Amino acid sequence: MLYFQAAAVLILTSAFRHVETSDQSFALCDGQKGFIRCIKGTQIQILSANYGRTDEHVCPTGNIKTRTCRSKTSEIKTKWNCNGYRTCHIHAAVQHFGDPCPNHSKYLEVNYRCVKKRDTFPKGQIIAFNAYNTKSLHLNKGSPVNVVYDGVYYNHGNAYNKHTGVFTAPSDGLYLFSWSSCVAPNKAFDVEILLNGQRKGIGNCNNEGSKGYENCSNTFPLVLRSGDKVNIRTVYGNYLHGGGWSNFSGWKV
Incomplete structure (x- = not known):
């Protein structure tokens, strides 16, 4: 175990080859500041962290007569502050972690590694949209129509067409689609989700006979x-509330 007594400490990882299997540990005495820095292409993964005292040989000044002093928040706060970053600043102080053992000398002990950075969403591969109807739709119950959600919150991959209401899959894979419908009193909006014109699911939002507004949501997975092409079409409906209260969204898993 290493311990430091300088006012500020730099914890700099070496350019080791197998960064995913090399764990490193250090300690900052109470009041000290320092930071962890991983090499380019890697990020910090905190394995454990404790602010308190479990060893009389680390930062051996002041009252060190305890080996069971542990802050309940130090590990989760250190992980929140450092995980996923290449550099993270750390301050061993009561104001950050509380005082788990008053009148005792404390230190922050951290065990971490640098792991290869993995992009959750590789550049250029995000496929997701969230659309809504800007105006309320007044429809004929007996005439099924393709629903056009003409407003767009986002459209990553440009796969959704706000003029036709149709999503066109840019690549093979599993997709999730969801729609939420806000329906006025004594109105209905029962719809189906179509894949290349064929029904793959149905959602009921019949509010006839009710004096209040109703909100209904449905989610369906589709392998595309x-x-x-995927879109929403009415089965039995005469009204859909607009202004962002109703939406259609989808994303590639």
């Missing part, structure tokens, strides 16, 4: 091939 590149070029497949």
Whole structure:
């Protein structure tokens, strides 16, 4: 175990080859500041952290007669502050972690590693949209129509067409689609989700006979091939509330 007595400490990882298997530990005495820095292409993963005292040989000044002093928040706060970053600043202080053992000398002990950075969403591969109807739709119950959600919050991948209401899969894979419908009193909006014109699911939002507004949501997974088209079509409906209260969204898993 290493311990430091300088006012500020730099914890700098070496350019080791197998960064995913090399764990490193250090301690900052109470009041000290320092930071962890991983090499380019890697990020910090905190394995454990404790502010308190479990060893009389670390930062051996003041009252060190305890080996069971542990802050209940130090590990989760250190992970929140450092995990996923290449550099993270640390301050061993009561104001950050509380005082788990008053009148005793404390230190912050951290065990960490640098792991290869993995992009959750590789650049250029995000496929997701969230659309809504800007105005309320007044429809004929007996005439099924394709619903066009003409407003767009975001459209990563540009796969959704706000003019037709149709999503076109840019690549093979598993997709999730969800829609939320706000329906006025004594109105209905029962719809189906279509894949290349064929029903793959149905959602009921019949509010006839009710004096208040109703909100209904549905979610369906679909396995798509590149070029497949997905959209929402009414089955039995005469009204859909607009202004962002109703929406249609989808994303590739």
